[in-house]
Amino acid sequence: MASRDRRATLASVAASAGVSVATVSKVLNGRDDVAPATRALVQELLHAHDYVARRVRPALSPAIELVFHGQLNAYHTEVLQGVVEAATEAGVAVVVTMRPREQRSSGASRPAGWARALAAAGRQAAIVVTSELADVDLTAMTRARMPVVVIDPLNLPSARVTSVGSTNFAGGMLATRHLLDLGHRQIAYLGGPAAAACNQARMQGYRGAMDAGGAAVPDDYVRTGRFSYDHGLAGGAALLDLPEPPTAVFAGSDETALGVIEAARGRGLRIPDDLSVVGFDDTPLARLAAPPLTTVRQPLREMGAVAVRTALRLAAGERVDSHHVELATELVVRQSTAHRREDS
Helix, strand or coil, rough: CCCCCCCCCHHHHHHHHHCCHHHHHHHHHHCCCCCHHHHHHHHEEEEHHHCCCCCCCCCCCCCCEEEECCCCHHHHHHHHHHHHHHHHCCCCEEEEEEEEEEHCCHHHCCCHHHHHHHHHHCCEEEECCCCCHHHHHHHHHHHHCEEEEEECCCCCCCCEEEEEECCCCHHHHHHHHHHHCCCCCEEEECCCHHHHHHHHHHHHHHHHHHCCCCCCCCCCHCCCCCCCCCHHHHHHHHCCCCCCCCCCCCCCCCCHHHHHHHHHHCCCCCCCCEEEEEECCCHHHHHHHHHEEEEEEHHHHHHHHHHHHHHHHHHHHCCCCCCEECCCEEEECCCCCCCCCCCC
């Protein structure tokens, strides 16, 4: 086995596997004319040698990889817009890919194979949107010398990964204080994944504002799930069917808020006369909603732009001031919230 003290080559990997350099090259390029057993052996030795393909940087258009997990929605398109605009300004191309979690354990989707493929394709850096990078992912990226920036990470920021987010806690407080100022006291929170850092921060902002306002938070008033329309529809229905339903709901995303609004309409309730609803993100959906949605603006395009600039600095070998950057949120008041009715 080649020494880890010097960079492995195709020749050294081929010698260890007892195959030709051409065969190793075929495995690296994903060719299907290699026997499965040989392919498995070569892939194992590439990993054991910590092989990193030489980066072939396109002469005219260097590129960064923008990686999404799961189904795209309005949130993702806003981030994508910011990434593309910043990359265009910097003269860098953007390659958009989808990396489903369930495929991480097989073939080129495994962390080491994925990182090697990015390096071999000449990517300067990778930007990953709303993901929880595991240690194996980080180790693979480090070995491939591939800078990575995560936008709105699901896990708590770590010094091992550079990330960009927003002031979710402050946003949660802004949304809840707005409802309290309108006279509401029965305010529910319908959020996203329970363990997600952004959800935890928004929920704690909600709880902090409720506590400061002297408003009780019944256990049934706090629900988590996904930042999706379907979760808003189901969660909103569950909240409105309580013996003492809330008069206002703070939803963890705009899509969730739209689900709550539809659940209310299905029960003959009017927005905002009978129920006030606040979202989070300020995607185009918030402006197109009926009525237009009061929401917490998360600067999604700016987050994408900051991620690009940070990734390019890392690719150039520069140091960044902080491993986690948070951009400010702000409340945008529209027509989905109103003063609490005296008889409610």
